[in-house]
Amino acid sequence: xxxxxxxxxxxxxxxxxxxxxxxxxxxxxxxxxxxxxxxxxxxxxxxxxxxxxxxxxxxxxxxxxxxxxxxxxxxxxxxxxxxxxxxxxxxxxxxxxxxxxxxxxxxxxxxxxxxxxxxxxxxxxxxxxxxxxxxxxxxxxxxxxxxxxxxxxxxxxxxxxxxxxxxxxxxxxxxxxxxxxxxxxxxxxxxxxxxxxxxxxxxxxxxxxxxxxxxxxxxxxxxxxxxxxxxxxxxxxxxxxxxxxxxxxxxxxxxxxxxxxxxxxxxxxxxxxxxxxxxxxxxxxxxxxxxxxxxxxxxxxxxxxxxxxxxxxxxxxxxxxxxxxxxxxxxxxxxxxxxxxxxxxxxxxxxxxxxxxxxxxxxxxxxxxxxxxxxxxxxxx
Numbered sequence: 161x162x163x164x165x166x167x168x169x170x171x172x173x174x175x176x177x178x179x180x181x182x183x184x185x186x187x188x189x190x191x192x193x194x195x196x197x198x199x200x201x202x203x204x205x206x207x208x209x210x211x212x213x214x215x216x217x218x219x220x221x222x223x224x225x226x227x228x229x230x231x232x233x234x235x236x237x238x239x240x241x242x243x244x245x246x247x248x249x250x251x252x253x254x255x256x257x258x259x260x261x262x263x264x265x266x267x268x269x270x271x272x273x274x275x276x277x278x279x280x281x282x283x284x285x286x287x288x289x290x291x292x293x294x295x296x297x298x299x300x301x302x303x304x305x306x307x308x309x310x311x312x313x314x315x316x317x318x319x320x321x322x323x324x325x326x327x328x329x330x331x332x333x334x335x336x337x338x339x340x341x342x343x344x345x346x347x348x349x350x351x352x353x354x355x356x357x358x359x360x361x362x363x364x365x366x367x368x369x370x371x372x373x374x375x376x377x378x379x380x381x382x383x384x385x386x387x388x389x390x391x392x393x394x395x396x397x398x399x400x401x402x403x404x405x406x407x408x409x410x411x412x413x414x415x416x417x418x419x420x421x422x423x424x425x426x427x428x429x430x431x432x433x434x435x436x437x438x439x440x441x442x443x444x445x446x447x448x449x450x451x452x453x454x455x456x457x458x459x460x461x462x463x464x465x466x467x468x469x470x471x472x473x474x475x476x477x478x479x480x481x482x483x484x485x486x487x488x489x490x491x492x493x494x495x496x497x498x499x500x501x502x503x504x505x506x507x508x509x510x511x512x513x514x515x516x517x518x519x520x521x522x523x524x525x526x527x528x529x530x531x532x533x534x535x536x537x538x539x540x541x
Contacts, residue, residue, distance in 0.1 A: 178222055179292075180255075181284035182237035182246070184208070192281035193221040194289070201285050211249065236288045238262040239302045247304055258291070260284075263467050264300035300467075309433040312405065315397075316425050317471070319390045326383040333376050336369065351377035394424060405432040408527055414538050415526070417486035418479065425475045431527050439521040446472045448517040464513060476516040483519055490535035492518055 176195070183190035185208060193202040202224055206213045222231055233255045237246065239262060250257040265287065290298045333350050337343060341360050344353055351374040354365050365373070398409055398420060405427050412423035436442045443449045447468030453460050466473070484493050492515060500511030522533040532538070 176227060176231055177292075178218070178225065178227055178231055178233045179285060179288050180218065180221070180233055180235040181281050181288055182235065183281040183284070184237055184240065184242050184246075186241075189214075190281045191217055191221075192285045193225070194285050195225050195227070197286070197289055199225075201282055203281060215253075232256065234288065234292055236260055236284055236291075238265070238284070244304050244310065248307075258288075259302040259304055260287075261300040261302050261467070266298075303434060305433050309428075312428045312432070315390060315394060316421070316428060319387065319394070319421075320471075322383050322387050322390070326380060326387065329376055329380045329383065333373060333380070336373060336376075340365065340369070349377065350374075350380075391420075394420060398424070408432060411527060412523065415487075415523075415533075416537050416539055417482045418523075419482070422475050422479045422482075425471060426523065429469055429471050431524065436524060436528075439524070442521050442524050443517045444468065446476060446517070446520055448473065448476065448513065448520065472520075473516075476520055477512060480512050480516040480519055483515070487533075487536050489537070490533055492522065492533060492535075494535070 179194050181192040183192075187208055189206050189208050191204045191206060191214075193204070194200075202221055204217050204221075206217060218233060219229070222229060235250055235255050235257045237257075237259065239259050244259065247257050247259050265283070287298050334343075337350075342357055342365075344350060344357070354370045354373040354377075357365060359365065364370075397406065398413070408427045408431055409420075409423045412418050412426060413420070430445070434445065436445070440449075444465070445468045447464060447466040447470070449465050451462040451465050453462050483490070484496060487493055495518075496511055496515045500507050500514075503511070519533075522531075525531045526533065
């Protein structure tokens with residue numbers, strides 16, 4: 161009995177399909193092919209990003225399993241460093257591809273388990289078969305943005321990276337000074353001060369250390385200039401840009417406690433291209449949902465899932481603190497103060513995460529349905 165005959169008996173002649181799973185590496189890709197459960201997968205290794213080789217491997221797999229050249233192909237790979245370009249190529253080639261959230265893939269809970277790319281690709285193949293057999297909850301499928309939607313993320317992500325680098329440079333300069341028993345007020349020109357400041361014994365700063373501080377200060381000034389340029393670019397886009405995303409940014413900016421950074425990130429990372437059906441989907445997509453662990457009589461909370469966008473979570477916590485300060489009469493601020501305001505530091509930190517989730521849902525309702533959060537005030541200008 162041939163492979164094609166066995167496949168036809170299992171799925172029916174009209175349901176023949178080639179299933180393909182990718183295990184993507186920086187230098188090599190593992191490809192796993194199969195047609196049905198129980199069939200030994202065909203595992204192949206190819207150079208990374210070689211699309212011509214990928215086309216040949218798919219054609220060879222169809223011959224291997226006795227399939228026609230027009231047989232449809234269904235594929236999957238884990239979301240990661242390679243992003244969505246491969247998904248766009250596969251869908252443009254007529255392949256039904258899904259990008260999978262890697263944290264949603266089930267794993268063996270043993271303390272030690274064997275792991276290799278070949279085993280991973282077989283695991284993905286098995287789950288791909290289950291997914292297309294109707295078991296939709298087998299994993300979480302990532303919603304893929306368009307090229308334009310993905311490109312709008314670059315400005316605020318670069319801005320955040322530059323701010324983090326600026327903080328690292330400032331901390332490095334402070335550490336180098338503290339190592340010699342020196343301290344300079346914030347905002348001091350470290351490059352110039354390094355030439356005049358004196359150590360504990362009145363001696364000047366060593367030559368190599370002074371040169372390094374001057375270079376670090378130059379780098380800090382370069383970062384400051386780039387940050388200001390990006391902030392001005394964002395402000396011009398908010399003031400003069402057109403499109404649904406920009407309109408949503410402006411709508412969020414009508415609320416007190418919402419600034420340009422929060423509104424821009426919320427829209428371009430979250431509300432500008434995703435569509436949510438209910439509040440649970442909003443919280444889950446941000447990774448701010450609780451993860452209870454219950455077994456028998458035992459019950460404990462494991463914290464938030466953190467399965468969503470880390471960019472959104474960081475801004476959501478900052479905005480929650482701003483909301484308490486600038487919207488003290490809102491219902492959400494009153495709820496937080498009544499439940500967590502008199503608690504200790506840990507209770508307030510736990511409460512601010514819960515407030516961030518509730519606020520995120522309120523902002524979604526404000527954008528989708530125009531419902532202003534209860535008790536919140538709008539900006540006068």
